[in-house]
Amino acid sequence: MFSILEIKKNSDGIAFDRSLDIKEKLQARDEDILDVKDVRATGHLSYDDGLYLLQYTLGYTLTLPSSRSMQPVEFHQEELVSEIFVEASDLADKEELVRENLAMVIEDGFIDLEESVIDNILLGIPMQVLSEEEQASAEMPSGNHWSVLTEEQYDALQDEKKKANNPFASLGGLFDDE
Secondary structure: OEEHHHHHHOOOOEEEEEEEOOHHHHHHHOOOOOEEEEEEEEEEEEEEOOEEEEEEEEEEEEEEEOOOOOOEEEEEEEEEEEEEEEEHHHHHHHHHHHHOOOOEEEOOOEEOHHHHHHHHHHHOOOOOOOOHHHHHOOOOOEEOOEEOOOHHHHHHHHHHHHHHOOOOHHHOOOOOOO
16 A cells, blocks of 8 residues: 555655565455466556556466366466546546546545556456367367357357248249259
């Protein structure tokens, strides 16, 4: 946590390089997360004309269940994060930034780096998580009387059903030249 008074005092801003242990907090917000490790935030926090600018590089290793097989998949992620904060007392002047979600309001006089890191990790979780073998293979899981289909396979199956249920399908070859 960084105090806004401390940030204002340092005209050059505050540089930081922190390793964070946030596994429990992340899992409390998303129970699909199996593990997180090597969380590191390196960056700079500064104040200029009523705005607090938080910029850092976020690196972490996340373990999630595969979208296909539910087996654990570990992957490393690196991303750049830039966030702008305003004090509640300056809200009247900067209301448009907050309304357009370009800036966040500082509560309790502190900027919480850990909360920012957690939010950005959760926002960075991919919709589809596949192991290297699953990415290389087009084979989908299946079982007794069920199988997983891709969207294209599903659309093709629906088209076939529409053609089979067409009442005029039996008349298809009636007027063909012999």
